[in-house]
Amino acid sequence: MKSNVSRRNFLRQGAIVASGVSVFPESLTILKKGGSLGANDRLRIGIIGCGSRGNRVYMNGIHNHAEAMNAEIVAVCDPWRVSREQTNIKVKEWYGHDAKQFVSYRDLLQMKDLDAVMIASPDHLHTTHLEAAVRAGKHVYVEKPLAMDMDKLIRATDAVKKSGVVVQIGTQLRSxxxxxxxxxxxxxxxxxxxxxxxxxxxxxxxxxxxxxxxxxxxxxxxxxxxxxxxxxxxxxxxxxxxxxxxxxxxxxxxxxxxxxxxxxxxxxxxxxxxxxxxxxxxxxxxxxxxxxxxxxxxxxxxxxxxxxxxxxxxxxxxxxxxxxxxxxxxxxxxxxxxxxxx
CATH class of the missing domain: 3.30.360.10 (Dihydrodipicolinate Reductase; domain 2)
Structure with missing residues (x-):
């Protein structure tokens, strides 16, 4: 049966329900609104995985909202030297300083002055990086799919529940x-x-x-x-x-x-x-x-x-x-x- 709802009215209703898509992760917005950081504190973010998602999509999203959210990228991590260095070039251009560069996520997560991480690593590493990040007390935005292995998924989600940090998974189409x-x-x-x-x-x-x-x-x-x-x-x-x-x-x-x-x-x-x-x-x-x-x-x-x-x-x-x-x-x-x- 054909609906009497016109395409124009449908899209208008959609625009009323959600005024637009924010490319700045909602999880990081919550940190600012929820008092996890002081009013004058800068949100310091690390990138784990500097491929196309981390270097382009994630970093561009942060940069587009960096001034409004008082946020900056301070650390990058990737096993490939070329990706690390290319990512650091953008950080230096945008923020006027070098990012700390790491080969291993373990070293990045030891940073005491790091508030949050964005995980854009290969699929088989998502749960490993998520579990380690929340155990280190870092807030997280992690790329989908969240897991390839059920045991690792359960272990990571249990760690999230105990951590008290904010975690968001990258299924952003609902925005x-x-x-x-x-x-x-x-x-x-x-x-x-x-x-x-x-x-x-x-x-x-x-x-x-x-x-x-x-x-x-x-x-x-x-x-x-x-x-x-x-x-x-x-x-x-x-x-x-x-x-x-x-x-x-x-x-x-x-x-x-x-x-x-x-x-x-x-x-x-x-x-x-x-x-x-x-x-x-x-x-x-x-x-x-x-x-x-x-x-x-x-x-x-x-x-x-x-x-x-x-x-x-x-x-x-x-x-x-x-x-x-x-x-x-x-x-x-x-x-x-x-x-x-x-």
Missing amino acids: LPGINGARELFRQGKIGKLSRVEECRNSPRPYWYGYLRDVKEEDVDWKEFLNDRPVRPFNPDVYSAWYGYYEFSHGPIPNLGAHFIDIVHYVSGAGFPESCVCLGGTFTWKDEHKFTTPDCIQATWTYPEGFLVSSSNNLGNGMGSVRNFYGDKGMIRMSNWNEPFV
């Missing part, structure tokens, strides 16, 4: 006005009883190819990168394009799908699924890089609230992406996160 508008209209019953949510993501090639770099062994602390993974000879492909290796990242379902499933929960208000099935493999991209992360994969969840969720990913076809919420009165299309419509 978008359109997503909040979709949530409001769903809860007003505009599409009726939810029966199914689907995502079909297509792209011409896997995203991990874009991260391949000519990394020299002498510039990397290989053991720091591997952490608890088995020791093996240095491999520049594994180091730079770790997204493409299953031992270090489980691929598009937990990585890209973390946003999708978060929005399913946020819009619908549903809790935990009662079952999940996932199938896939590396079917298309077989070459000298020997990637092992699935390039074609599908997952299906069932929820006790009475609906089905599916996510399929084909990283060998560029036909675009589709995301839909289906109810017995209508549907919400979210192919463009910024412009959903009923």
Whole structure:
């Protein structure tokens, strides 16, 4: 059934619900508002992981709000010398001083005058870095997916609960006005009883190819990168394009799908699924890089609230992406996160 809610009204409602997206992490805003720091104190932040997320997205977000929030980046950490030095160049340009540079997160977390860290390390290190940071009393913004191993996840979340610090995970799409508008209209019953949510993501090639770099062994602390993974000879492909290796990242379902499933929960208000099935493999991209992360994969969840969720990913076809919420009165299309419509 076609909804009588116009696209223009839908987007207007979304804008009312959320006036805009803040790229400065809410967890760090809370520190200033909540009195964790003195009124005149500067928020001193460290970056763990200086790749594209840490060096660009996180640092740019902090810099854009640095004056309003009285914040600055004072330390950077990465096993690759090149990333550390490139990140420090930005710090010096923005703040007029060098950042303290570290190879190991352990050394960075020993800084007494460090208030918070932003974790943008490879997926297999998120829980390790999170647990260590909160045990050191640092507030944290950590990239998704939070974990690859359930035991490590439980240990890290237990440490967070005992720490008293503020932690936020990087599922930021719920800050978008359109997503909040979709949530409001769903809860007003505009599409009726939810029966199914689907995502079909297509792209011409896997995203991990874009991260391949000519990394020299002498510039990397290989053991720091591997952490608890088995020791093996240095491999520049594994180091730079770790997204493409299953031992270090489980691929598009937990990585890209973390946003999708978060929005399913946020819009619908549903809790935990009662079952999940996932199938896939590396079917298309077989070459000298020997990637092992699935390039074609599908997952299906069932929820006790009475609906089905599916996510399929084909990283060998560029036909675009589709995301839909289906109810017995209508549907919400979210192919463009910024412009959903009923």
